[in-house]
Amino acid sequence: MTVPASINRTRPLDRARALSGFKFGDRAFYWMTRISALAVLCILGGIIISLIMGAWPAIKTFGLDFLVTRRWAPQLSPSPVLGALGPIYGTIVTSLIAMLIAVPVGIGIAIFLTEFCPPVIRRPVGVAIELLAGIPSIIYGMWGFFVLAPFMTDHVMPTVIATFQHVPVLNVIFAGPPSYLSLFNASLVLAIMILPFITAISRDVFQTVPPMLKESAYGLGCTTWEVVKNVVIPFTRAGVIGGIMLALGRALGETMAVTFIIGNSFQISGSIFAPGTTISAAIASEFAEADGVHMSALILLGLLLFVLTFIVLAAARLMLARLQEKQGK
């Protein structure tokens, strides 16, 4: 550490100058950090204001009808008809299917890692999962497009369609024809993408259980599953749910993993094997060519997505914060 030279001299004048220099530096640094902290709030404000301003023409033109209109016809003259129902439906359906697949599997892997796994491979598998959680989503997207979608469409979908052909309700959900671009393929890629994320969070949360609690349960003669069911999961419930909601927030807003294989079709079809679109995919594929009210409608879609994810993420954070509070006590 270097001490400013002036401080070593003992003459009172220099000392006063050095101290006032410190005082100034102190205040300057304080305000620099405080302004940066405020900048974080400003970013959020900026996002909201800029989206509302961009979406304003669309809000004025369509009003609340935007939320319930199924039709998406930007080229229609004289005035285009644009409704968000298709993308909203697609966003919710793909996220739900992805969560249905990824949550049980992810939690299963986390339980495997914390309870069943031989210690030798625990660390490598854990590290591998964490590294996979960091891979950019476009990689998952292009793999889905080139590898997964053709495979599912050629080998899995026809079987499923044939199996449920005569079962009521299911024959609508799994109706043909098989399509490379479909809600189901997109959901599957999404599930694979959030899987490492859910696994990593659940594992971290499971590890917060005090070993003493688990050992007491084992001491009473519980099986591993009984320990997990009666000790680990109740103890970490808020954390697991918070983690799941964080993953849901991710799935709702994910763009690149779904854009290639969802088909960008604004039709709402009961079948999950049919093409569809999500809010983010619609923005990604149409924004560059859009103008006027079409562009504004896309920004409005973005605003809806932001509000939706904001609610989910806020709920998730509150839950995780509650868990931390519990630990603190």
Place this chain on the structure above:
Amino acid sequence: MNALYSARARKDKIIRVLCYGAAAFGLTWLALILFTLFSKGFAGLSLDVFTQMTPPPGSKTGGLANAIMGSVMMTVIGVGIGTPIGLFAGTYLAEYGRHEKLSFYVRFINDILLSAPSIVIGLFVYGAVVVPMGGFSGFAGSIALAVIVIPVVVRTTEDMLLLVPNQLREAASALGLPRSLVIRRIAYKAARTGLITGILLATARVAGETAPLLFTALSNQFWNANLMKTMANLPVTINNFVQSPYEYWRQLAWTGALLITLAVLVLNIIARLLGAERKPK
């Protein structure tokens, strides 16, 4: 009694099998992705990738040189803009306003921005930078990346500074050091590897971001170091090439994807090693 025992044991066994199954199922997918990525990516790797420009439609030669350069430039500038803001904001949360109401809000909003959809950040920068500046530019892309960097750095900075023992700060204060010097000379120094880890993780996070660049930096066919113009970058180039009908373009897309993944993995691994080095002390 025996029936009860065997029922419990059976249930335990079933769950055990299910968990092993889940692990096998999940890890298989992930292994398949990496396998495809590496086999297809390495197949197209050659010197041309680093020296030639992105090819025009139909061409059978070309590389990713301009896209690699654009990606590196925008990432460096984005991290360069985002890091100081994130660092200072994290410092405020950990040092000055640890228990303030303001910090509570900043922390909460920061956590939300941390996982906000990146395409929304692209829309925000489009409205806030691209429209006022009159066109797509590498600069706008850098700003979009900076907006993503800030929350990551804020989070890690705060966490790392909180790990610094208070006795260090108290000792420095007792010597008469003003607060700002205690933070800069003592707390930063003690938390240095942690802070670097955070910056590396933030870099890894933005290196592969595609959605926010789609309508901020756009893309470009040529070598361009001018930040005020559209700028080629790897993620958007991959995005365009994947959806193209040309075999050569698709091959380049895989190679580009491999490069991004390797960069992200290397950054993550370095960050991890730094983190591990710190722990035993």
